[in-house]
Amino acid sequence: MNMSPQIRIFSYLPNPRVWKSLITAKFAGVNVEVTGDKPKNLSNWLWDYDARAMSEEEKSVSSYVRKGKRGFSGVLYKTDEFLEAHPFGTVPAAFVGNNKTGVFESNSIMRSVARLGNSDTLYGQNDPSISSRIDSFLDANLVFSREHQVYILSIESLNKYTYERMKAAYDFYLDGIESALSKSNYISGNDLTLADISFVCDFAQFLREGKYQEPLKNQGFNIISQDIKETHPKSINHLLNLSELDEFSSVMGSYLDWYKK
Template sequence: MSAELRIFSYMPNPRVAKATIVARLCGIELDVRGAAPNELSDWLWDFEARPLSDEDKAKHEHLVRQAKTGFTARLFKTEAFLAAHPFGTVPAAFSADGEIGIFESNSIMRAVARLREGQHGLYGRDGLGASRIDSFLDAGLLFARDVQVYVLAMRGGAIPAHVHAGVTQAFASYMAGIERALSGGHGFIAGKELTLADICYVTELALMHNEFKYHELLAKNDLPVLLTNAARETYPLAFAHFDRLCAHEAFAPDMGPYLRTLKAP
């Protein structure tokens, strides 16, 4: 079977896992391309994304763009890539023919689900169901932005107090909402079925687990760790849901290896 959607991104990336988890649940073939973040400066950013040799780089010097958030080197982005992805970011998804670009991980996840729309309940059973799921996805974006800023700060070796304060507030707000959503006893965040809301939640919280690698940096800056046993006691339903889904057969191929790369205390 040929791929129905192509995705280019830095890897591993739990936000790409949003799409790959949906693909497993729906029986969809994806073509995922990428490398570690520090290696993407050696790649051609294009539908036909690929590593560049030194000779290739010389030939493609006219494609060089200044890197932005999360990257520090020059990047080789084609005009076709920027036409499909006007903000120039990854993960970047393409239709099978490369003509249509889809950006932002939640939108890519929705696109994969829509490839089998009507055959599952991942994006709701009707318009209202889909809108409720969208509500959780939109709330997740607020959490996701602060988590990304936090993770990038930790990776950069400095955590400004305002960054930690922002993610602390976002974490408390988001987790409290997820806890309340699960307290209804339906088993899943948006209702009685596994949906995109659950997938988004698991992958965004997985990204925050990068904190495990930086406990010493947090201590050096006199900043408290957020993912603690106390947090699990405060949000027991939310963390139990996270653990249960990480072990799910559609989640485990992504979540297992990713979380194992992060050293828990």
């Protein structure tokens, strides 16, 4: 059996965006290799196909100094080859196949894993209209998760505009998911697909706004998802039920335990 990785992913860890690929890999039997470190340590790493931690001395003479653009405020070290493969310079950053093709955006990395795998249903492999419908949910998910990224990065010093945008994105995305789940057992139809995996990983991360009750309250805001069990019951039950499956729980570990209590 060939054990060399079919996909290599570099990221800060743990990262729910990477979990999308790891959960997909469990369902589809794909060999994914993950490299990385805690978020705060990633500024000491050389971002590269052969990503690795650097010594202080190496950093001081490195010619790969870049300014962090999104989520990282200080200096990062990214090789020219990394930026060629990953023009937006973000993690998770995947390298796929023998020619190490750069694949970025966590939903696309997950798609890449599914395409390499052996499941007919995860990405609607046998029917272009089904895979396109799954793509539609993944696009909607990315719009939601971008709003979430802005919200969570500024949650200790929010302004009303950011909060209202997040609330509108939350209502829009969850209304769609709730509506889809009122017609079928899974988000995109009768099978578990990438749409479900992406939803679980990104939304589990969003729920962590609940850990910021105090700072939100002090700024005059409420937890956006506080009434989800009444407003979007199918969505939250779907997330909690899927998180119990081995393929999810073996990757997500205790991430949702605080919420389930």
